[in-house]
Amino acid sequence: MDSARRAKLADALVLAGRGDRNAFAAVYAATSAKLFGVCLRIFPDRNEAEDVLQDAYLTIWNKAASFDIGRASPISWLVAVTRNRAIDRLRAKKRVGTSSIDEAVEIADAAPLADTQLIEAADDRILHDCISSLDQRDAMFIRSAFIGGSTYADLAKNEGQPLGTIKSRIRRALLKLRGCMEAAA
Amino acid sequence: MTAMTDEDYTLAGEYVLGLLDAGQEAVVAARISTDADFAAEVEAWRLRLNPLLGPEQAAPAHIWPKIEKTLPAATLQDVGSAKLTFWRTLTAMSVTAAIFLGILLLQQPAPVANPTPMIAALGSEDGRSAITATYDSAQGTMLLTPVALDTGELYPELWIIPADGKARSLGVINGDRPTKMDVSPDMRQYMNEGALLAITPEPAEGAPGGVATGPVLASGKIRIL
Numbered sequence: 001m002d003s004a005r006r007a008k009l010a011d012a013l014v015l016a017g018r019g020d021r022n023a024f025a026a027v028y029a030a031t032s033a034k035l036f037g038v039c040l041r042i043f044p045d046r047n048e049a050e051d052v053l054q055d056a057y058l059t060i061w062n063k064a065a066s067f068d069i070g071r072a073s074p075i076s077w078l079v080a081v082t083r084n085r086a087i088d089r090l091r092a093k094k095r096v097g098t099s100s101i102d103e104a105v106e107i108a109d110a111a112p113l114a115d116t117q118l119i120e121a122a123d124d125r126i127l128h129d130c131i132s133s134l135d136q137r138d139a140m141f142i143r144s145a146f147i148g149g150s151t152y153a154d155l156a157k158n159e160g161q162p163l164g165t166i167k168s169r170i171r172r173a174l175l176k177l178r179g180c181m182e183a184a185a
Numbered sequence: 186m187t188a189m190t191d192e193d194y195t196l197a198g199e200y201v202l203g204l205l206d207a208g209q210e211a212v213v214a215a216r217i218s219t220d221a222d223f224a225a226e227v228e229a230w231r232l233r234l235n236p237l238l239g240p241e242q243a244a245p246a247h248i249w250p251k252i253e254k255t256l257p258a259a260t261l262q263d264v265g266s267a268k269l270t271f272w273r274t275l276t277a278m279s280v281t282a283a284i285f286l287g288i289l290l291l292q293q294p295a296p297v298a299n300p301t302p303m304i305a306a307l308g309s310e311d312g313r314s315a316i317t318a319t320y321d322s323a324q325g326t327m328l329l330t331p332v333a334l335d336t337g338e339l340y341p342e343l344w345i346i347p348a349d350g351k352a353r354s355l356g357v358i359n360g361d362r363p364t365k366m367d368v369s370p371d372m373r374q375y376m377n378e379g380a381l382l383a384i385t386p387e388p389a390e391g392a393p394g395g396v397a398t399g400p401v402l403a404s405g406k407i408r409i410l
Contacts, residue, residue, distance in 0.1 A: 019401075021256065028249055036244040041237075050248060057252045071217060071224045076231040080201075083238060087203055124236035145202040146237055152204050174198040175191055181233050 017064035
């Protein structure tokens with residue numbers, strides 16, 4: 001997103017935070033494809049993804065006043081709100097027992113295939129290459145957390161390993177991923 | 186400003202990935218609002234990882250009308266907090282921008298001694314409510330002209346919301362015809378350019394305890410003519 005579009009989106013989001021519905025409609029028009037993509041990544045079922053998208057935009061409307069332009073770009077804030085709404089829903093579903101952590105890990109495991117097909121932009125390419133350079137298991141943990149909603153506790157239980165072991169393993173992987181992406185940027 | 190450590194880098198990454206438990210998340214969220222370097226690292230992790238949440242997919246056309254229908258009406262509290270957000274945002278702006286604003290303010294003509302009439306046009310998003318207000322700061326009186334205002338069984342109460350974002354009642358007004366009202370002496374200090382006037386539907390005797398109960402029907406900022 002170029003800087004003019006980003007500034008326009010930030011302005012619209014701030015206005016939406018003051019209750020301006022037209023500005024909120026502009027936010028929707030500029031970001032719904034991006035945010036529907038986020039919902040579909042977490043909920044591959046289209047009907048469910050649509051429900052989450054609707055829910056996410058209501059949350060955005062209610063929280064827009066707390067958007068702090070000094071702390072985040074509008075698009076990363078919007079993606080974070082949407083991802084968190086979707087993950088909350090995913091975790092709630094798991095709690096009622098319709099799905100399990102293993103299922104989340106399976107979804108996450110399937111993701112590399114999709115990535116290979118869809119990666120085009122340079123930033124995406126860097127992320128893809130750097131994740132590929134990690135230990136396969138570590139890459140799976142990262143996907144399972146970000147897309148499948150797994151916490152440290154979930155991963156430790158699933159792997160049958162002590163919490164401390166999983167934590168230090170993922171922390172090492174995060175530093176490696178960060179180093180790789182900083183070097184490539 | 187302390188230098189970021191590897192622990193800070195990983196903590197920011199763990200937060201964005203959602204690996205932390207609720208207690209740790211709350212601690213990190215508080216740190217984001219107080220530590221700019223750490224906030225920048227959280228933002229950097231989001232930018233690094235967000236490609237995993239793609240690609241874009243056009244949302245079906247029937248979604249937006251559904252969202253629009255479920256948006257709650259703005260409340261007086263929303264309007265007030267939005268003003269605070271504005272000031273917070275202004276505070277967070279870069280020093281350069283602040284200096285630039287300072288220059289602009291300096292270039293404004295010096296205030297004249299004669300009291301200047303203040304006006305406000307109060308409207309609503311859907312265009313169903315409109316009312317104009319003209320305030321005479323010398324007399325402390327306000328002329329209100331309702332153009333369109335429907336409060337149903339209830340009565341329109343007028344509120345002033347200055348920069349602190351707190352709504353203060355100016356009293357229940359006549360919604361049917363133009364009227365001149367006296368602004369009570371203790372409220373005149375708030376009648377300044379940029380302050381917000383708003384109307385909510387309330388019982389005949391006014392909102393209980395001076396706290397608005399209805400949605401905002403119309404609002405508008407005070408301007409100097």
